[in-house]
Amino acid sequence: DVKVTQSSRYLVKRTGEKVFLECVQDMDHENMFWYRQDPGLGLRLIYFSYDVKMKEKGDIPEGYSVSREKKERFSLILESASTNQTSMYLCASSFNMGGYNEQFFGPGTRLTVL
């Protein structure tokens, strides 16, 4: 079974803190993705990575950065957390071959910024 794990299910941080969200996949996938999920907005892509040390901005990258030092691990970083970053964060991974490659999702991290 494909496994995508996220470091925390729930996280509470204060405004201005630096926050790290970790994601690990065990399927040797090339692609990894970070989304945020908000009611009424669905999932929106923050960043994705198609290889180690490679990254591309998604639709809402402002206020976020990412790091991919190893193929299996993709980190989302909130440099200075703000209350409008309170959300559910979902990580996903997929192969990078021709045609469509299914994305497999982790269980999510619910982040609250106070």
Place this chain on the structure above:
Amino acid sequence: GNSVTQMEGPVTLSEEAFLTINCTYTATGYPSLFWYVQYPGEGLQLLLKATKADDKGSNKGFEATYRKETTSFHLEKGSVQVSDSAVYFCALTLPSGGYNKLIFGAGTRLAVHP
């Protein structure tokens, strides 16, 4: 731009009722279409997909047909169960060199009562 529009929820049904969740899309080119499901406390799982016009995706009793003429991909199930209670997301992707970025609708919450 590319987008997905789903019917607003929540949808509340009795067990064994017929389910329809509407989904329409706007896309340049020829998208592939998906339904993802998110059960309480879990990440998203691919429910079904269709990659070209008139294809029908099906899984676990759910079906959806890719209708290019009406740009729609409505989800249907003949007889819902309490265990189908979840949030359902319609999504599309366009060929993009293997990255397979997904564009999601807002999600529709389904609640099924005994």
